[in-house]
């Protein structure tokens with residue numbers, strides 16, 4: 001079956017989903033070099049679902065099947081592993097593929113320099129490992145994610161920070177000393193009594209520092225704290241961002 005053209009797609013019932021799909025499909029169409037790319041990173045979240053879906057459509061197209069069936073897809077967590085398998089793509093590991101041709105991932109917020117907040121879905125460490133191992137890192141997101149200028153303008157729940165569980169009190173205290181106004185250990189809510197446990201068996205802290213004029217400096221300070229595994233600030237990492245709008249149009253921002 002030939003890959004459906006973007007212009008022929010029927011709109012989805014939910015406009016937000018249409019926006020995510022439009023961004024993801026176009027990002028795949030414009031950033032996978034089917035002749036040369038061999039290793040593809042597949043991130044986490046609700047937008048990247050459509051990236052895997054689009055690659056699955058290419059896999060079913062006889063014109064691309066021979067190439068896409070040879071792609072090795074590197075996941076960023078449990079959900080993304082399932083996305084790869086459910087779309088018939090070949091699952092690989094970063095241990096065997098430490099250089100990735102192109103990585104696609106979502107974001108919680110994107111500033112005007114293409115710095116990101118990520119980790120709203122608790123997947124930030126593996127996402128950073130994969131995105132910083134990629135020659136191109138393409139962000140896919142819907143219209144709610146673009147900050148007018150600075151990070152933490154729209155994303156109000158704080159910077160996600162993955163930490164070693166035994167260090168949670170110490171890291172929380174140190175974050176307050178760095179200026180965090182509000183610090184919480186993320187809880188599982190009705191789905192789990194107690195803290196969220198990441199795919200790496202760690203905890204997450206969400207630390208609210210207000211609007212971020214210098215996210216790079218803050219990232220460095222947080223990263224230096226004992227007990228911090230990684231921060232959800234992705235600095236100077238993304239190559240390009242595809243932002244889907246409710247009307248199905250997509251805006252493209254380059255680094």
Ligand SMILES: O=C[C@H](O)[C@H](O)[C@H](O)COP(=O)(O)O
Pocket residue numbers: 043044045046047048105106107108117118119120121122123124127141
């Ligand atoms: O931990 C989750 C990831 O960083 C996601 O990529 C991020 O939360 C964006 O997810 P969504 O595409 O669902 O907005």
